């Protein structure tokens with residue numbers, strides 16, 4: 001039942017926001033540059049310093065002082081607080097054109113990423129989903145808030161239950177997990193923050209009788 005309602009929500013969000021094609025085209029999977037964008041955000045500014053700081057070369061990044069990497073992230077408008085994690089990820093990254101079997105070893109990649117300092121559970125799944133192309137739904141605040149407020153699941157639910165819910169609903173809505181992730185986070189940013197703004201939200205018609213449940 002919850003799966004069906006979530007599938008309906010995905011369809012409504014797709015109708016309101018469109019698909020994900022342009023976003024995905026800008027971030028091809030299995031690329032180091034995609035990983036940089038996923039971890040530290042995309043570039044928001046051009047830097048004349050960029051040739052000196054090879055953000056696109058993981059083997060060079062591991063040798064940099066972390067302060068230099070922080071500065072490189074800052075001048076390109078990215079999140080400089082991610083410098084330490086990015087450096088650890090550069091050390092983990094297998095190099096250009098990673099092998100298909102390396103990318104597809106979900107369990108091992110999950111284990112390795114979870115062990116990296118500064119890479120939390122949500123970011124682990126974001127890397128698995130958007131960089132390695134694996135079926136892992138990042139349980140962001142937005143995903144949990146929207147899911148709990150509509151009663152599709154609860155904060156007491158296990159990680160695997162949430163994963164199952166999102167995977168099944170994506171299939172039912174003929175969508176993909178990256179698209180679901182993008183749509184849910186989009187509605188989270190525009191309407192479903194710490195306080196829900198249900199008026200004019202694309203999911204207003206799917207609210208439980210009596211309004212949204214309180215997740216916290």
Ligand code: SF4
Pocket residue numbers: 146149150187191192196197198201202203204205207212
């Ligand atoms: S803002 Fe309201 S209608 Fe929109 S997703 Fe959140 S709880 Fe649902």
